[in-house]
Amino acid sequence: MAPGNPDDxxxxxxxxxxxxxxxxxxxxxxxxxxxxxxxxxxPPGSGLVLKTDPVAEGVHFLPGDAPEDIAxxxxxxxxxxxxxxxxxxxxxxxxxxxxxxxxxxxxxxxVEGLRAAQTAFGCHLLGGDTDRRPGPLTxxxxxxxxxxxxxxxxxxxxxxxxxxxxxxxxxxxALGLALLRDxxxxxxxxxxxxxxxxxxxxxxxxxxxxxLAPLLRRHAAAAMDLSDGLIKDLERMLRGSGLSGRLLxxxxxxxxPARKVVAREPExxxxxxxxxxxxxxxxxxPPSACAPLRSAAATTAGVPLTEIGTVEFSxxxxxxxxxxxxxxxxxxxxxxxxxxxxx
Amino acid sequence: MAPGNPDDxxxxxxxxxxxxxxxxxxxxxxxxxxxxxxxxxxPPGSGLVLKTDPVAEGVHFLPGDAPEDIAxxxxxxxxxxxxxxxxxxxxxxxxxxxxxxxxxxxxxxxVEGLRAAQTAFGCHLLGGDTDRRPGPLTxxxxxxxxxxxxxxxxxxxxxxxxxxxxxxxxxxxALGLALLRDxxxxxxxxxxxxxxxxxxxxxxxxxxxxxLAPLLRRHAAAAMDLSDGLIKDLERMLRGSGLSGRLLxxxxxxxxPARKVVAREPExxxxxxxxxxxxxxxxxxPPSACAPLRSAAATTAGVPLTEIGTVEFSxxxxxxxxxxxxxxxxxxxxxxxxxxxxx
Numbered sequence: 121m122a123p124g125n126p127d128d129x130x131x132x133x134x135x136x137x138x139x140x141x142x143x144x145x146x147x148x149x150x151x152x153x154x155x156x157x158x159x160x161x162x163p164p165g166s167g168l169v170l171k172t173d174p175v176a177e178g179v180h181f182l183p184g185d186a187p188e189d190i191a192x193x194x195x196x197x198x199x200x201x202x203x204x205x206x207x208x209x210x211x212x213x214x215x216x217x218x219x220x221x222x223x224x225x226x227x228x229x230x231v232e233g234l235r236a237a238q239t240a241f242g243c244h245l246l247g248g249d250t251d252r253r254p255g256p257l258t259x260x261x262x263x264x265x266x267x268x269x270x271x272x273x274x275x276x277x278x279x280x281x282x283x284x285x286x287x288x289x290x291x292x293x294a295l296g297l298a299l300l301r302d303x304x305x306x307x308x309x310x311x312x313x314x315x316x317x318x319x320x321x322x323x324x325x326x327x328x329x330x331x332l333a334p335l336l337r338r339h340a341a342a343a344m345d346l347s348d349g350l351i352k353d354l355e356r357m358l359r360g361s362g363l364s365g366r367l368l369x370x371x372x373x374x375x376x377p378a379r380k381v382v383a384r385e386p387e388x389x390x391x392x393x394x395x396x397x398x399x400x401x402x403x404x405x406p407p408s409a410c411a412p413l414r415s416a417a418a419t420t421a422g423v424p425l426t427e428i429g430t431v432e433f434s435x436x437x438x439x440x441x442x443x444x445x446x447x448x449x450x451x452x453x454x455x456x457x458x459x460x461x462x463x
Numbered sequence: 464m465a466p467g468n469p470d471d472x473x474x475x476x477x478x479x480x481x482x483x484x485x486x487x488x489x490x491x492x493x494x495x496x497x498x499x500x501x502x503x504x505x506p507p508g509s510g511l512v513l514k515t516d517p518v519a520e521g522v523h524f525l526p527g528d529a530p531e532d533i534a535x536x537x538x539x540x541x542x543x544x545x546x547x548x549x550x551x552x553x554x555x556x557x558x559x560x561x562x563x564x565x566x567x568x569x570x571x572x573x574v575e576g577l578r579a580a581q582t583a584f585g586c587h588l589l590g591g592d593t594d595r596r597p598g599p600l601t602x603x604x605x606x607x608x609x610x611x612x613x614x615x616x617x618x619x620x621x622x623x624x625x626x627x628x629x630x631x632x633x634x635x636x637a638l639g640l641a642l643l644r645d646x647x648x649x650x651x652x653x654x655x656x657x658x659x660x661x662x663x664x665x666x667x668x669x670x671x672x673x674x675l676a677p678l679l680r681r682h683a684a685a686a687m688d689l690s691d692g693l694i695k696d697l698e699r700m701l702r703g704s705g706l707s708g709r710l711l712x713x714x715x716x717x718x719x720p721a722r723k724v725v726a727r728e729p730e731x732x733x734x735x736x737x738x739x740x741x742x743x744x745x746x747x748x749p750p751s752a753c754a755p756l757r758s759a760a761a762t763t764a765g766v767p768l769t770e771i772g773t774v775e776f777s778x779x780x781x782x783x784x785x786x787x788x789x790x791x792x793x794x795x796x797x798x799x800x801x802x803x804x805x806x
Contacts (some may be wrong), residue, residue: 132804149510151617154703155617156548156688157513157544157545157548158514159518159610159615160510161510162511166505167503167504167505170501170503170590171501172557172603173592174558174560174603178596179596184762191519194521207500215515246513249516250805251519251522252805253521255599258560269504272500274494275497316570342465344498345805360497373766383658461476462475462593
């Protein structure tokens with residue numbers, strides 16, 4: 121369904137705002153989207169955690185993707201950062217830019233996707249802007265969450281000797297995107313329709329690991345969400361922390377369908393480790409905290425955490441990478457491309 | 464200067480972040496742009512005022528505009544909203560999207576423009592995102608300010624009988640844009656180079672009326688910034704407040720060059736009242752507060768405020784507009800287009 125479906129009524133900015141306004145109910149300071157600004161009264165004693173991560177057609181979602189999915193993903197990729205920081209979502213601002221006026225039906229479905237996402241994540245629309253301009257449909261969300269003061273989990277505070285953990289499974293979204301671009305891959309990979317659908321859903325409907333947030337605050341020395349590829353993001357954490365690290369590729373958790381694909385095409389493993397769009401949490405955890413954290417994650421959050429490597433005691437080198445990746449056969453793995461390149 | 468000037472080195476995301484990082488100094492919770500999120504500790508007892516208003520090449524600025532000017536305007540149009548709400552800027556998040564990797568020189572000038580703007584407005588870069596995608600260069604800023612709790616000046620609280628005031632002068636940016644599109648207009652309008660330059664500068668370098676913020680908190684019953692055109696924005700304030708209003712077109716303050724243009728082309732007046740990009744403040748003020756507010760604005764803020772009309776005692780009508788505009792000759796003025804149409 122295209123935003124400007126010709127069978128449908130194209131609508132203007134006032135109609136778009138009217139459709140969005142119900143998403144602002146429940147936050148008095150959104151003023152029903154009838155003011156120029158939103159007002160947020162911070163929870164007493166809290167810090168606010170802020171993130172902006174726009175998504176654009178052709179970059180983060182595909183032309184013709186369902187508006188519900190576009191909306192879900194636009195909010196989820198931002199909330200995923202909050203989860204990794206140990207924060208609780210409060211609300212978001214959203215700037216929509218359309219290449220042409222949207223159709224009423226498309227917009228109504230987009231609002232439904234946002235409603236589902238904000239209900240799942242516990243936040244409200246606070247305000248925003250809509251505009252028309254050439255170029256791809258873009259949804260620019262800025263999300264605001266809260267942590268108790270001092271409670272934000274940092275990215276660059278990984279200590280030497282820490283264990284590296286990731287949530288869920290890695291690389292599913294990359295395979296889902298590959299399947300959307302070439303549906304014939306499903307049979308080439310020997311995937312059932314349900315398996316293929318699982319991978320596609322992981323691309324379109326990332327699930328921010330909000331249930332992990334309180335556990336990360338308690339146990340993690342450092343954490344970040346994985347959006348640009350495990351290797352690239354882990355390098356960022358280590359470099360920022362000034363330390364080298366070791367990753368066991370064979371330990372990286374894969375879903376059953378991803379495991380099937382890698383069994384048929386072992387060279388796909390490097391793709392899964394670098395493609396991005398995972399929206400899982402990477403955490404550096406003191407070894408003594410690993411068992412209680414993993415146990416609590418499995419039981420209270422329902423999210424598996426897997427040990428994939430360690431933070432070394434040696435510093436990050438001046439040149440080259442300080443991340444040593446051991447391949448499944450025990451030899452070092454190197455990567456032509458460590459992750460998503462923004463430019 | 465184009466973002467991707469071929470005579471210059473094109474730079475990647477890490478180099479862009481390195482150039483931006485100095486703008487984040489002075490706000491500890493920006494973590495030198497090295498974390499996924501920013502942390503903001505709200506001033507005790509305050510509410511936060513939030514706004515997002517992206518600018519895009521070809522819509523809010525022109526291809527080839529100087530990067531310093533693009534940067535200034537991108538921040539200024541957001542801060543202008545804070546000023547009208549009586550808020551004090553704290554910081555901003557910025558998502559940059561480039562159609563191609565930017566050149567180092569372009570980016571350095573862009574950073575200089577941001578530095579000048581954030582210094583003038585008293586805020587810091589907190590975080591953001593950079594990406595490449597097709598379409599126009601886009602700068603998506605979300606700005607955060609603070610007010611004492613209960614202190615935000617609302618848009619839709621204009622009371623019956625209030626006087627309508629605007630800051631500065633109206634329509635200059637519209638004329639500046641017209642001059643940029645057709646430089647021959649300067650001589651057709653009989654403008655000196657300095658007068659033409661004044662109008663162009665008003666388009667490129669809007670000045671948020673931050674000095675008015677404390678005065679608006681004290682005296683204004685309602686206020687908003689003017690971005691989409693005086694007529695359209697005033698209609699929004701009145702409709703939201705549920706009241707009709709009256710505007711005297713001849714009372715609307717014009718700069719000397721704008722006055723010259725209207726003297727030659729009286730039909731331009733409607734253009735100036737509807738074109739937008741003014742970034743002045745519109746306020747509804749109880750009549751008794753007008754004299755002290757105007758006096759304080761002129762003396763302590765250095766910004767003239769002009770009475771342009773009144774909020775009526777009659778409600779906003781179910782159909783049509785409740786804004787009655789009296790033209791310079793005393794007859795009603797109507798508008799084919801009341802302001803900037805976002806779609």
